[in-house]
Amino acid sequence: MIKAERIRIYDVARVAGVSVATASKALNDTGRMTEETRRRVKDTAAALGFRPNAMARALTGQRSFTVGLLTNDTYGRFTLPVMAGISEALVDEGVSVFLCGIEDDPALGKVHVDAMLDKQVDGIIATGKRVDRSLPVDLSQLPVPVVYAFTQGPKDAVTLVSDDGQGAREATERLLKSGRRRLAHITGPASFASVVERAAAFQEVAGADAPVLNGTWSEAWGHEAVAQLWGGKGPYPDAVFCGNDQIARGVVDALRERDVSVPREVSVIGFDNWEIVAAATRPPLTTVDMNLKELGREAGRLILELAKREPVEPGIRKLPCKLVVRQSCGGESAE
Amino acid sequence: MIKAERIRIYDVARVAGVSVATASKALNDTGRMTEETRRRVKDTAAALGFRPNAMARALTGQRSFTVGLLTNDTYGRFTLPVMAGISEALVDEGVSVFLCGIEDDPALGKVHVDAMLDKQVDGIIATGKRVDRSLPVDLSQLPVPVVYAFTQGPKDAVTLVSDDGQGAREATERLLKSGRRRLAHITGPASFASVVERAAAFQEVAGADAPVLNGTWSEAWGHEAVAQLWGGKGPYPDAVFCGNDQIARGVVDALRERDVSVPREVSVIGFDNWEIVAAATRPPLTTVDMNLKELGREAGRLILELAKREPVEPGIRKLPCKLVVRQSCGGESAE
Numbered sequence: 001m002i003k004a005e006r007i008r009i010y011d012v013a014r015v016a017g018v019s020v021a022t023a024s025k026a027l028n029d030t031g032r033m034t035e036e037t038r039r040r041v042k043d044t045a046a047a048l049g050f051r052p053n054a055m056a057r058a059l060t061g062q063r064s065f066t067v068g069l070l071t072n073d074t075y076g077r078f079t080l081p082v083m084a085g086i087s088e089a090l091v092d093e094g095v096s097v098f099l100c101g102i103e104d105d106p107a108l109g110k111v112h113v114d115a116m117l118d119k120q121v122d123g124i125i126a127t128g129k130r131v132d133r134s135l136p137v138d139l140s141q142l143p144v145p146v147v148y149a150f151t152q153g154p155k156d157a158v159t160l161v162s163d164d165g166q167g168a169r170e171a172t173e174r175l176l177k178s179g180r181r182r183l184a185h186i187t188g189p190a191s192f193a194s195v196v197e198r199a200a201a202f203q204e205v206a207g208a209d210a211p212v213l214n215g216t217w218s219e220a221w222g223h224e225a226v227a228q229l230w231g232g233k234g235p236y237p238d239a240v241f242c243g244n245d246q247i248a249r250g251v252v253d254a255l256r257e258r259d260v261s262v263p264r265e266v267s268v269i270g271f272d273n274w275e276i277v278a279a280a281t282r283p284p285l286t287t288v289d290m291n292l293k294e295l296g297r298e299a300g301r302l303i304l305e306l307a308k309r310e311p312v313e314p315g316i317r318k319l320p321c322k323l324v325v326r327q328s329c330g331g332e333s334a335e
Numbered sequence: 336m337i338k339a340e341r342i343r344i345y346d347v348a349r350v351a352g353v354s355v356a357t358a359s360k361a362l363n364d365t366g367r368m369t370e371e372t373r374r375r376v377k378d379t380a381a382a383l384g385f386r387p388n389a390m391a392r393a394l395t396g397q398r399s400f401t402v403g404l405l406t407n408d409t410y411g412r413f414t415l416p417v418m419a420g421i422s423e424a425l426v427d428e429g430v431s432v433f434l435c436g437i438e439d440d441p442a443l444g445k446v447h448v449d450a451m452l453d454k455q456v457d458g459i460i461a462t463g464k465r466v467d468r469s470l471p472v473d474l475s476q477l478p479v480p481v482v483y484a485f486t487q488g489p490k491d492a493v494t495l496v497s498d499d500g501q502g503a504r505e506a507t508e509r510l511l512k513s514g515r516r517r518l519a520h521i522t523g524p525a526s527f528a529s530v531v532e533r534a535a536a537f538q539e540v541a542g543a544d545a546p547v548l549n550g551t552w553s554e555a556w557g558h559e560a561v562a563q564l565w566g567g568k569g570p571y572p573d574a575v576f577c578g579n580d581q582i583a584r585g586v587v588d589a590l591r592e593r594d595v596s597v598p599r600e601v602s603v604i605g606f607d608n609w610e611i612v613a614a615a616t617r618p619p620l621t622t623v624d625m626n627l628k629e630l631g632r633e634a635g636r637l638i639l640e641l642a643k644r645e646p647v648e649p650g651i652r653k654l655p656c657k658l659v660v661r662q663s664c665g666g667e668s669a670e
Contacts, residue, residue, distance in 0.1 A: 066450055068433075074419060076411035084409060087436060091443060096450035098403075098433035101422060108426060115401055115431035119454045219615045246615070253588075276611065280554045280581070 009050070016044040067303055068116035069099045070109075071151075072136065073129035077274070078150055078292060082127050085296020086303075093304060095122070102137065109137035117142065122307040125299050127151050131161045132193035145306030149299040150292065158306070159316045160299055162290035164194045167321030168201035171241050171269045171288050174323060176205065178330055180239035180267055183210050186225040186251060187243025188217045195243060198271070202241055217243070222250020230258060238266055239329075245270035245277040245287055252281050252328060263330035273324050283327035295319050344385070351379040402638055403451035404434045405444075406486075407471065408464035412609070413485055413627060417462050420631020421638075428639060430457070437472065444472035452477065457642040460634050462486050466496045467528035480641030484634040485627065493641070494651045495634055497625035499529045502656025503536035506576050506604045506623050509658060511540065513665055515574035515602055520547045521560040521586060522578025530578060533606070537576055552578070557585020565593060573601055574664075580605040580612040580622055587616050587663060598665035608659050618662035630654050 013023035018041060025031030026041035044050075067090060073079040079099070086097050100116060102109040116124060123144050126135050128151030139146045140154050153159035175183055183206040188195050199212045213228065215221035222242065230236050242248035248270030252262050262268050262283060270278060273289035298319060305312050348358035353376060360366030361376035379385075402425060408414040414434070421432050435451060437444040451459060458479050461470050463486030474481045475489050488494035510518055518541040523530045534547045548563065550556035557577065565571055577583035583605030587597050597603050597618060605613060608624035633654060640647050 064453075066454065074415065076415045080409065080411045083436060091446070094446065096435055096447045098435055098450075098454075100431055100433055101418060111426070111429065112431045115433075118399075119401065119433075246611075249615075276581075280584075 012041065012045045012048060012050050015048065016041045064120040064122055065093075065095045066119065066121045067095055067097050067300070067307075068119075068121040068124045069097050069127065070102060070113065070116070070124055070135060070137075070139075071099065071127045071129075072102050072104055072109075073127065074101055074103065075129070078129055079127050081292035082125075082149055082296035082299070085293035085298075086125060086300040087296075088293070089297040089300030090304065095304070097125075097300075102135065104136050106136040109135065113137055113139065113142070117144065123147065123303040125149055125303055126153070127299075130192060130194065145303060147299045147303045147306070149295055153316075156314045158302055158312055158314050160295050160302075161316060161318055162292070162295060163318035163320050164197045164290075165201040166318070167271070167288040167290065167323070168198035168241070169205055170321070170323050171271070172202050172205040174286075174325075174329060175239040175241065175267055175269065178267060182235060182237045183207075183239045183241065184229060184237040185210065185212045185241050185243070186222060186229075186247055187212065187214060188247070190214045198243060211237075215247075217246060219246050219250035219253070222247040222252075223254040224250075226251055226254035226258070230255075230260070236260075236266075240266060240268050242268065242270050245272045245274045245281075245285055248285050248287065248328070249277050249281045252283070252285070256282070263328055267329040269323075269329050278324075278326065281328065286323065286325045286327070286329035288321050289324045290321050291319060347376065347380045347383060347385050350383065351376045399455040399457055400428075400430045401454060401456045402430055402432050402635070402642075403454075403456040403459045404432050404462065405437060405448065405451070405459055405470060405472075405474075406434065406462045406464075407437050407439055407444075408462065409436055409438065410464070413464055414462050416627035417460075417484055417631035417634070420628035420633075421460060421635040422631075423628070424632040424635030425639065430639070432460075432635075437470065439471050441471040444470065448472055448474065448477070452479065458482065458638040460484055460638055461488070462634075465527060465529070480638060482634050482638045482641070484630055488651075491649045493637055493647055493649050495630050495637075496651060496653055497627070497630060498653035498655050499532045499625075500536040501653070502606070502623040502625065502658070503533035503576070504540050505656070505658050506606075507537050507540040509621075509660075509664060510574040510576065510602055510604065513602060517570060517572045518542075518545050518574045518576065519564055519572040520545065520576050520578070521557060521564075521582055522547065522549055523552045523582070525549045533578060546572075550582075552581060554581050554585035554588070557582040557587075558589040561586055561589035561593070565590075565595070571595075571601075575601060575603050577603065577605045580607045580609045580616075580620055583620050583622065583663070584612050584616045587618070587620070591617070598663055602664040604658075604664050613659075613661065616663065621658065621660045621662070621664035623656050624659045625656050626654060 009020055009023055013020045023041050026038045069083055071079040083099055100112045102112050124146045127149045134152040148157050148159040185202045203210055213225050240251050248268055252268050255262050260266055270285040270287035273287045278285040278287050302312055344355055344358055348355045358376050361373040404418055406414040418434055435447045437447050459481045462484045469487040483492050483494040520537045538545055548560045575586050583603055587603050590597050595601055605620045605622035608622045613620040613622045637647055
């Protein structure tokens with residue numbers, strides 16, 4: 001294996017005909033020199049393929065242009081859109097995002113956090129698989145700023161979550177507006193804060209007596225819930241708002257097998273906009289998108305501000321969800 | 336935000352009552368000193384929460400205990416199991432894996448590779464979304480070792496791929512062994528090397544006249560292919576081997592809607608063992624698992640050997656797939 005020669009600042013200085021100190025200042029946009037000298041140093045550095053050593057730079061207390069992303073969502077369901085958003089927000093600043101996965105093992109988590117700190121990341125964004133659980137590592141005393149996105153942060157931290165209540169309200173209002181009157185909500189386990197929040201918003205709009213059925217986050221539960229709701233002699237629901245897309249897919253399939261037409265007789269709306277499930281459902285699912293990519297973008301913007309030592313107000317920021325209209329709720333596309 | 340005080344080696348040396356040089360040697364397991372001194376330094380370091388600065392360590396040419404993972408699989412479908420395997424292989428060595436996502440933009444890719452090199456990673460593992468495409472960045476001249484896993488590497492690189500031919504053969508043999516005789520293969524676009532390899536293995540076992548139908552990687556294509564195969568007057572297939580789990584799910588659903596019983600009348604086997612699809616299919620899918628986690632583990636072991644400058648034979652290594660037996664192929668579970 002051929003080792004690429006590493007170009008050092010000494011080489012840049014020599015070729016540009018300046019001292020190392022001047023070369024360094026020129027590249028860091030500090031110090032006093034003519035614009036021509038600064039330009040010559042920069043051009044020389046570019047021509048030689050000089051890469052300012054991020055480690056040496058970090059050792060002097062400057063930014064390292066890397067942000068660490070820590071997650072325990074090993075399935076990637078929520079983390080990958082968040083990561084895509086962070087990358088989008090940071091790429092123009094020349095900042096790279098490094099994702100490190102931790103399981104629910106605190107000791108292991110500490111090893112990886114230490115590794116990130118050793119690499120002098122400019123900041124750490126913590127993310128996870130649910131907003132009402134925190135990661136198994138304490139990030140509150142780190143020497144770098146931390147932003148929490150789609151995971152629980154400590155009080156006084158900067159935390160970003162999706163506004164599940166607003167998303168659920170919007171979905172329910174859509175069903176009412178399209179003329180549906182007998183609404184039901186089929187959702188996940190009540191031990192999830194998001195389940196409670198979505199159900200409360202649903203009943204706020206649909207009425208306190210509109211049924212909420214709790215089960216698991218699965219297609220099988222969608223089938224079972226339909227069997228329960230359509231098991232008696234009616235009247236049956238004319239609209240079902242589901243806690244996630246897997247449940248919604250089970251509901252749509254179960255209704256088809258009962259010869260109940262979606263969306264003609266029953267409207268169905270899911271939650272998550274998990275493409276692989278939502279788009280493959282027949283008919284494709286109308287569903288609430290938590291806008292995780294935008295949440296990631298915002299996390300990227302905030303960690304950058306913190307890294308630049310700009311003031312950022314702590315607290316929980318709720319970012320709006322958006323209803324993605326396909327065909328399962330009936331009618332016209334997007335609002 | 337409170338900044339944690341950084342403990343330096345000077346502090347360790349002072350508290351342990353030795354020189355900085357001795358403290359450094361003690362922690363690096365080099366130099367000569369009594370075992371008692373070495374132990375005292377290490378205990379002191381541990382008690383103070385001293386974290387040897389990876390950057391300073393890397394600047395002296397030692398290992399940084401970080402491996403970079405580069406991917407253009409932004410969906411994470413293939414990359415996350417690979418990453419989980421790498422992490423498993425490296426965690427006991429105290430090595431962290433940092434994932435960096437690149438899109439298909441070479442300029443952007445270079446920024447991220449440079450960031451990894453700046454952090455002095457001990458090696459880079461490249462992975463992607465298909466084995467017959469390479470990443471949009473040239474990694475062949477880097478100053479650190481590179482292993483390619485589930486993406487195309489240059490000649491003479493160390494490359495790991497799943498043995499799709501063996502996987503397809505095993506699935507087809509399973510169908511024959513269970514007494515099926517009229518086998519069909521419904522798969523993805525022939526522009527994928529894996530499609531060609533799986534189809535060839537299928538026909539090698541099932542016979543050159545066994546039909547192969549190419550389409551898209553979707554449930555919709557599974558439905559359409561069933562309509563084609565069951566559209567005429569028969570005889571109809573009694574077994575379908577599918578190119579991925581999404582196609583297989585479409586096939587199973589389409590057969591159910593035609594009142595053809597899976598697995599009683601027709602056996603179906605998928606490919607990928609994508610839990611979310613395979614386990615939710617009714618009946619749950621028997622499917623070929625590419626063992627991506629094991630592929631990741633092997634990539635982790637190899638990059639570590641390369642980082643330690645141990646000799647590793649270049650070339651393409653094919654790792655075996657494994658048939659995961661659920662209910663769609665009929666009968667008994669695992670072999």
